[in-house]
Amino acid sequence: MNFNALTPEIIVALEAIVGPAHVLTAQRAEATATADAYADYGRDHTEDLYFAPDVVLRPADAEEISQIMRLCHAHRIPVTPRGAGTGLSGGALPIEHGVVLSTERLNKIIQIDERNLQATVEPGVVNEAFQNAVKEVGLFYPPDPASKGSCFLGGNLAHSSGGPKAVKYGTTRDYVLNLQVVLPTGEIIWTAANTLKNSTGYNLTQLMVGSEGTLGIITKVVFRLLPYPQHNILMLVPFRQEAQAAEAVSAVFRAGIIPSGMEFMERIAMEWSARYLGIALTVPDDVRAHLLIELDGQDLDQLYKEAEQVYAVLEGYDVGEILLADTAAQKDELWRIRRNIGNSVKAAVYKEEDTVVPRAELPALLKGVKEISTRYGFQTVCYGHAGDGNLHVNIIRGNLSDEMWNVGLRQPITEIFELCVKLGGTISGEHGIGLVQKGYIGIALAETNLNLMRGIKNVFDPNGILNPGKIF
Numbered sequence: 248m249n250f251n252a253l254t255p256e257i258i259v260a261l262e263a264i265v266g267p268a269h270v271l272t273a274q275r276a277e278a279t280a281t282a283d284a285y286a287d288y289g290r291d292h293t294e295d296l297y298f299a300p301d302v303v304l305r306p307a308d309a310e311e312i313s314q315i316m317r318l319c320h321a322h323r324i325p326v327t328p329r330g331a332g333t334g335l336s337g338g339a340l341p342i343e344h345g346v347v348l349s350t351e352r353l354n355k356i357i358q359i360d361e362r363n364l365q366a367t368v369e370p371g372v373v374n375e376a377f378q379n380a381v382k383e384v385g386l387f388y389p390p391d392p393a394s395k396g397s398c399f400l401g402g403n404l405a406h407s408s409g410g411p412k413a414v415k416y417g418t419t420r421d422y423v424l425n426l427q428v429v430l431p432t433g434e435i436i437w438t439a440a441n442t443l444k445n446s447t448g449y450n451l452t453q454l455m456v457g458s459e460g461t462l463g464i465i466t467k468v469v470f471r472l473l474p475y476p477q478h479n480i481l482m483l484v485p486f487r488q489e490a491q492a493a494e495a496v497s498a499v500f501r502a503g504i505i506p507s508g509m510e511f512m513e514r515i516a517m518e519w520s521a522r523y524l525g526i527a528l529t530v531p532d533d534v535r536a537h538l539l540i541e542l543d544g545q546d547l548d549q550l551y552k553e554a555e556q557v558y559a560v561l562e563g564y565d566v567g568e569i570l571l572a573d574t575a576a577q578k579d580e581l582w583r584i585r586r587n588i589g590n591s592v593k594a595a596v597y598k599e600e601d602t603v604v605p606r607a608e609l610p611a612l613l614k615g616v617k618e619i620s621t622r623y624g625f626q627t628v629c630y631g632h633a634g635d636g637n638l639h640v641n642i643i644r645g646n647l648s649d650e651m652w653n654v655g656l657r658q659p660i661t662e663i664f665e666l667c668v669k670l671g672g673t674i675s676g677e678h679g680i681g682l683v684q685k686g687y688i689g690i691a692l693a694e695t696n697l698n699l700m701r702g703i704k705n706v707f708d709p710n711g712i713l714n715p716g717k718i719f
């Protein structure tokens with residue numbers, strides 16, 4: 248796809264739309280924001296990938312975004328939408344340079360509708376800020392990515408982000424009723440209605456969610472909400488055999504328990520995170536992995552009954568002393584350790600695979616990952632949402648050669664993804680494909696599927712300007 252360069256005339260026209268204060272160029276970054284802030288719009292967290300945008304725009308609303316898209320569509324200028332930039336697959340990297348369109352100024356919670364248990368929000372609102380706002384009126388928005396304290400709802404929609412609560416409550420896509428979207432050609436549409444049910448034409452809402460900013464820019468979302476669960480119990484279960492931790496996951500569900508969190512952490516993952524946080528953590532020498540199991544609901548007595556059922560299931564396994572965290576401080580610390588594994592791994596140079604399989608196949612996946620990593624000689628740090636079969640496999644750079652790191656890992660990563668598909672899974676559960684996993688999508692999707700996706704992309708974005716070069 249050939250794109251046109253931004254001319255001074257186009258920059259002037261863009262300035263007329265958003266105002267000079269919200270146009271950042273490399274030359275002017277110092278004037279309106281530090282050079283680093285400008286540069287950060289082109290940097291990725293997963294690896295040290297950096298693509299310089301020609302200009303960063305910070306529009307105020309859908310109307311300004313519509314005018315920007317009309318202009319860029321007409322002049323074939325590439326546009327990369329960006330939320331908070333916390334993504335893990337390079338989905339917001341401006342690989343064709345051009346415009347980075349930041350949604351940071353679309354940051355209002357427009358309405359919390361307590362009668363209908365719905366909320367209308369802009370994409371630049373931080374996930375946790377929204378969770379806290381609805382909690383104040385006794386309502387619950389469950390999707391809770393590890394980055395919830397910094398990620399934007401718009402990015403969560405782009406990837407249908409998950410997080411620990413997805414095992415009981417589902418992912419972002421399960422809470423979207425309606426979307427206001429600016430199409431690549433500049434039209435503004437609503438995809439559906441503010442109803443729980445909708446059988447009116449194709450589901451454009453679900454098509455937009457997970458499209459990683461390639462089909463349109465989401466400028467408003469109507470979420471459904473739930474009543475806030477008043478109580479929760481948290482158990483940390485130490486396993487002397489890693490495989491048994493993975494096997495116990497589906498046994499808990501078979502016993503009829505649906506936990507609100509079922510997280511797997513191999514030993515090294517917990518140790519790295521505790522060290523990153525400066526928490527003194529002693530894991531008994533014979534412990535190889537942990538399950539962090541959360542139960543939530545409105546009736547605390549019922550939760551303790553369910554906890555007893557979990558204990559009964561675990562009797563069949565080689566587990567150490569189970570920690571039942573019953574103070575808020577203990578629960579917070581355990582979740583801090585779990586939620587910072589990703590950050591602790593980032594301290595090393597790593598490649599991250601967001602593998603996902605049917606939950607009962609997790610033992611086979613874990614075994615396969617360890618066999619492949621041993622055979623190719625690299626270290627992994629494995630952890631993740633065991634309850635939904637979503638294992639984060641982090642390959643650590645360590646002292647791998649440049650050749651192995653840059654080229655040689657392609658084969659073992661391919662084998663890991665092929666194993667996922669063989670086990671009935673796929674190559675991304677929640678982080679998306681973006682740029683980093685693009686080369687592997689053919690492992691999970693047939694050419695026919697990819698051609699259908701290309702056809703849809705062409706209908707929405709005939710000039711191919713929106714987030715070019717991502718997914719496929």
Ligand code: 2HG
Nearest residue numbers: 335393586589590631639
């Ligand atoms: C998690 O479950 C995130 O912790 C990954 O999905 C976080 O790699 C990260 O930064």
Ligand code: ZN
Nearest residue numbers: 410632639677
């Ligand atoms: Zn995750």
